[in-house]
Amino acid sequence: MSQHKTMSEPIKVMIVDDSAVVRQVVRQALEREPGIRVIGAASDPLFALTHMQRDWPDVIVLDIEMPRMDGLTFLKKIMSERATPVVICSSRAETGTAAAMNALAAGAVSIITKPKMGVKQFLEDSANDVIHAVRAASRANVSRLASRARPPLAPSPKLSADAVISSGLGRGASMISTTERIVAIGTSTGGTQALETVLPRLPATCPGMVIVQHMPERFTAMFAERLNSLCQIEVREARHGDRVMPGRALIAPGGKHMLLARNGAQYTVEIIDGPLVNRHRPSVDVLFRSCAKFAGRNALGMIMTGMGDDGARGLKEMHEAGARTIAEDESTCVVFGMPKEAIALGGVSEVVSLHRIAPIIEHYGY
Numbered sequence: 001m002s003q004h005k006t007m008s009e010p011i012k013v014m015i016v017d018d019s020a021v022v023r024q025v026v027r028q029a030l031e032r033e034p035g036i037r038v039i040g041a042a043s044d045p046l047f048a049l050t051h052m053q054r055d056w057p058d059v060i061v062l063d064i065e066m067p068r069m070d071g072l073t074f075l076k077k078i079m080s081e082r083a084t085p086v087v088i089c090s091s092r093a094e095t096g097t098a099a100a101m102n103a104l105a106a107g108a109v110s111i112i113t114k115p116k117m118g119v120k121q122f123l124e125d126s127a128n129d130v131i132h133a134v135r136a137a138s139r140a141n142v143s144r145l146a147s148r149a150r151p152p153l154a155p156s157p158k159l160s161a162d163a164v165i166s167s168g169l170g171r172g173a174s175m176i177s178t179t180e181r182i183v184a185i186g187t188s189t190g191g192t193q194a195l196e197t198v199l200p201r202l203p204a205t206c207p208g209m210v211i212v213q214h215m216p217e218r219f220t221a222m223f224a225e226r227l228n229s230l231c232q233i234e235v236r237e238a239r240h241g242d243r244v245m246p247g248r249a250l251i252a253p254g255g256k257h258m259l260l261a262r263n264g265a266q267y268t269v270e271i272i273d274g275p276l277v278n279r280h281r282p283s284v285d286v287l288f289r290s291c292a293k294f295a296g297r298n299a300l301g302m303i304m305t306g307m308g309d310d311g312a313r314g315l316k317e318m319h320e321a322g323a324r325t326i327a328e329d330e331s332t333c334v335v336f337g338m339p340k341e342a343i344a345l346g347g348v349s350e351v352v353s354l355h356r357i358a359p360i361i362e363h364y365g366y
Contacts, residue, residue: 026161140189240271
């Protein structure tokens with residue numbers, strides 16, 4: 001599998017898209033990059049499969065809408081028969097992200113949204129994004145994505161927030177005296193599937209959560225809605241001023257930074273613009289730093305599967321502020337990048353596998 005390739009071996013890529021323009025532009029962008037070799041470009045999945053039987057790729061760049069077999073069907077076939085990293089490159093997200101979210105749920109590593117008009121110019125301008133996505137995908141442990149690419153168990157009936165909100169906090173309590181706890185989670189590649197494993201297992205009495213999942217604009221709202229339909233807790237895309245409270249998970253909106261703030265004894269979130277931090281907006285480091293500043297020892301910080309090092313420094317700041325800090329173990333990560341960097345910086349209290357994360361969150365603060 002691709003994660004066992006040596007550094008000297010090129011990443012073999014198959015492009016599957018019914019647009020000749022897309023195939024040409026993506027191929028040219030990838031072939032200019034050292035260490036990447038395009039082994040084929042097909043107009044539909046059936047043509048691609050014929051070629052792939054002779055020379056199997058390390059990464060597939062795949063459209064969703066195509067003749068004879070749609071991309072989602074092809075993705076599910078690949079993940080069930082021979083799990084391979086897939087980068088979705090689709091215009092479907094321009095009008096609605098349900099298809100793209102279904103692709104992530106089925107095991108796609110990442111999404112590149114292309115417009116319906118001006119595709120050639122867009123892809124030429126976004127060549128670095130395509131290259132970065134392919135390189136990240138080549139390092140993904142897709143056997144873990146494939147094993148999670150199934151519908152979660154039906155959730156228990158959802159409880160209203162009134163059933164779980166604690167009324168024990170007095171107004172105007174100082175940060176030192178408040179007992180309200182929060183959980184901050186940062187994740188990237190493989191995180192959508194990891195969060196779908198963790199959040200549906202949480203009861204409506206769990207601590208309030210703030211979550212950064214690296215994801216483009218328009219995707220986070222759909223992702224939050226999907227999680228909300230699977231969970232006992234309330235999950236939604238965060239809005240400026242939202243309260244962080246038991247039984248609620250707030251997902252940072254794509255294209256915005258999310259910060260934890262204090263309003264008396266209560267925690268809220270601020271949603272702001274700003275520059276990319278560690279190439280990301282939202283950034284895990286931005287969220288974690290705000291948690292270190294305003295929650296300190298009242299926070300639990302978790303860094304999960306993802307490419308790069310976003311969140312590593314912020315988690316160390318949380319650790320130094322007295323927070324309990326946890327990294328996902330390599331054995332269950334799709335990409336052991338962000339957790340590895342956080343561990344290396346010395347900001348991690350515990351390293352745990354994915355299946356232990358939900359119980360830790362549930363019992364945090366008891």
